[in-house]
Amino acid sequence: MTIFIFVFGIAIGSFIDCLVYRLNKEKNFWKRFLKGRSYCPRCKHQLAWFENIPLCSFFLQKGKCRHCHSLISWRYPLVELFTGLIFVGVYKWWLIPNFNPSSDFYIFISLFCQKQTYLYLYIFLVLLAVFLSDLFYWTIPDQITFPAILIFFIWNIIQGQWLSILAGLAGVIFFLLLVFLTKGKGMGLGDVKLVGLMGLFLGFPRLIVALYLAFLTGAITGVILILIKKKRIDSRIPFGPFLALSAFVALFWGEKIWQFFL
Numbered sequence: 001m002t003i004f005i006f007v008f009g010i011a012i013g014s015f016i017d018c019l020v021y022r023l024n025k026e027k028n029f030w031k032r033f034l035k036g037r038s039y040c041p042r043c044k045h046q047l048a049w050f051e052n053i054p055l056c057s058f059f060l061q062k063g064k065c066r067h068c069h070s071l072i073s074w075r076y077p078l079v080e081l082f083t084g085l086i087f088v089g090v091y092k093w094w095l096i097p098n099f100n101p102s103s104d105f106y107i108f109i110s111l112f113c114q115k116q117t118y119l120y121l122y123i124f125l126v127l128l129a130v131f132l133s134d135l136f137y138w139t140i141p142d143q144i145t146f147p148a149i150l151i152f153f154i155w156n157i158i159q160g161q162w163l164s165i166l167a168g169l170a171g172v173i174f175f176l177l178l179v180f181l182t183k184g185k186g187m188g189l190g191d192v193k194l195v196g197l198m199g200l201f202l203g204f205p206r207l208i209v210a211l212y213l214a215f216l217t218g219a220i221t222g223v224i225l226i227l228i229k230k231k232r233i234d235s236r237i238p239f240g241p242f243l244a245l246s247a248f249v250a251l252f253w254g255e256k257i258w259q260f261f262l
């Protein structure tokens, strides 16, 4: 079961990384997204199926394109491995403790039948895409956040979770104020939309936990980067990755962390 989940996670990581690349690099995104085959960014040679196997192809080809021998970025295997490990982590530290399954088969069937599984999976994909996009390209595309905002807004109305809608609204106002006060230097409108989305799917009090974690980890990373002289005190680092990572932690462990602090 662990191996199955790991392989599933690697495949998801590969898919989302490709999506993020195409969103930021391709002019005609929807056409490329639906029809385009992957190719080597340097020699433009289309990849055969065996050159497209997540994680494996990179190591079998020793990190080089088979045609022009240019080096393939470490980003791809790293993102795939990272996603695989996150899937295994959620399985070990969240699914098993919470569902206490009698067997792996039982957990698989019960997850498969629950609507919530798909919502959690979807929000995970969104957060991963935001994380990668803001980390590598310093933007959070509306194509990622807007559909998710719409889906969770409708979901909350159907479920009557007005507190979550209120949390989203409060997050948006708070971050708009931050953008206004820092004159857009600290944060962008992409962050504002992301926080609105976070409020919608996290609700209260998990949104507070997520924001607390994001500001804490962002500040610590900033100080570390200045200390190792990678950044100057007035230089910028994108805040989206911290928001996405904290939202992910709060999504699964938010209530536990909230109770711990109270």
Ligand SMILES: [Zn+2]
Residues within 6 Å of the ligand: 040, 041, 042, 043, 044, 045, 065, 066, 067, 068, 069, 070
């Ligand atoms: Zn090539």
